[in-house]
Amino acid sequence: MDLATVRAVLDARDGVRWEAGDAWLAGGTWLFSAPQPGISRLWDLHRMGWQPLVVGEGGLEIAATCTVAELLAFAEQPDGPWPGARALMAGCCRAFSSSFKVWNSATVGGNVCLALPAAPMVSMAAALGGVCVLRAADGRERQLPVREFVTGAGRTCLRPGEMLRSLRLPATALEQRTVIRRASLRPGGHSAALVIAAATPGSGRFALTLTAATARPVHLPFDRLPTPAGLRKAIERAVGLQMIVDDVHGAPAWRRHLIVHLAEEARRVLVAED
Ligand SMILES: Cc1cc2nc3c(=O)[nH]c(=O)nc-3n(C[C@H](O)[C@H](O)[C@H](O)COP(=O)(O)OP(=O)(O)OC[C@H]3O[C@@H](n4cnc5c(N)ncnc54)[C@H](O)[C@@H]3O)c2cc1C
Numbered sequence: 191m192d193l194a195t196v197r198a199v200l201d202a203r204d205g206v207r208w209e210a211g212d213a214w215l216a217g218g219t220w221l222f223s224a225p226q227p228g229i230s231r232l233w234d235l236h237r238m239g240w241q242p243l244v245v246g247e248g249g250l251e252i253a254a255t256c257t258v259a260e261l262l263a264f265a266e267q268p269d270g271p272w273p274g275a276r277a278l279m280a281g282c283c284r285a286f287s288s289s290f291k292v293w294n295s296a297t298v299g300g301n302v303c304l305a306l307p308a309a310p311m312v313s314m315a316a317a318l319g320g321v322c323v324l325r326a327a328d329g330r331e332r333q334l335p336v337r338e339f340v341t342g343a344g345r346t347c348l349r350p351g352e353m354l355r356s357l358r359l360p361a362t363a364l365e366q367r368t369v370i371r372r373a374s375l376r377p378g379g380h381s382a383a384l385v386i387a388a389a390t391p392g393s394g395r396f397a398l399t400l401t402a403a404t405a406r407p408v409h410l411p412f413d414r415l416p417t418p419a420g421l422r423k424a425i426e427r428a429v430g431l432q433m434i435v436d437d438v439h440g441a442p443a444w445r446r447h448l449i450v451h452l453a454e455e456a457r458r459v460l461v462a463e464d
Contacts, residue, residue: 202233208351216300249361254299254354272364281370282314287380299354308381308402316407317386317399319363327351343405369459371452382440383448387456403445
């Protein structure tokens with residue numbers, strides 16, 4: 191793809207002076223795949239030197255520049271902390287409708303900031319209580335839960351010149367038992383619905399995160415495991431038809447049916463494992 195309007199690619203380490211028409215460049219897998227008529231300069235995040243994954247007592251910090259391939263390697267290593275959460279991370283990496291070639295360049299931050307409904311890094315982070323660390327051009331930072339950061343299809347709370355520095359996943363959420371269910375019109379296709387159920391060991395608490403079918407993540411916490419009827423009612427109450435995505439990857443009525451069906455399937459798996 192020729193980006194005919196781009197005049198300069200600048201190194202983001204060199205002190206950012208943000209102007210109208212500027213954009214951050216991460217893996218470029220989306221930026222270089224579609225016309226970008228409004229963009230005149232790109233600030234390249236490639237050489238920021240951020241450690242991709244930092245495991246600490248408080249949880250896991252994923253740098254925005256961590257690639258999907260790096261996250262998948264971490265998620266699928268045989269030993270390590272949080273096996274349940276890492277299985278979920280692997281499932282979300284594999285939910286990309288792209289091949290490993292794209293995973294080697296695509297970043298977690300680029301996926302979250304692009305905020306497509308089928309963004310699997312949004313699904314993963316929303317289910318695991320992820321918090322966005324956002325950095326303004328003057329270096330000031332603020333934090334926002336991923337569930338609030340994504341406000342609609344392709345819409346986020348990013349301010350002009352602000353970048354996503356990292357995602358923080360708290361240890362308590364990483365201890366959860368999780369089940370992921372996904373459907374698409376064809377094998378390996380764009381997700382039409384992606385549902386994650388999570389149970390907090392020892393507490394009886396249960397939560398559902400609905401993505402891909404909905405324009406933004408929908409998180410439904412329950413004090414205890416709901417009945418099938420209770421689960422259906424909660425989803426129908428929270429997700430109106432106007433919140434369901436209507437595009438070539440699936441009709442809204444089908445997607446709405448899918449989230450109820452997949453949520454019940456995931457609920458049953460958690461019950462059976464208990
Ligand atoms: C074949 C193919 C299949 C794909 N399948 C999917 C899919 O299933 N689901 C999906 O969601 N996407 C999909 N994509 C789109 C894209 O590849 C992914 O969303 C990818 O994760 C974007 O990451 P990137 O690092 O390449 O971002 P880039 O293309 O570099 O940037 C994407 C956007 O995010 C902004 N951005 C990047 N990093 C930051 C940051 N740290 N702070 C602030 N803004 C930032 C950029 O300015 C740009 O607007 C697909 C792309 C291809 C080519």
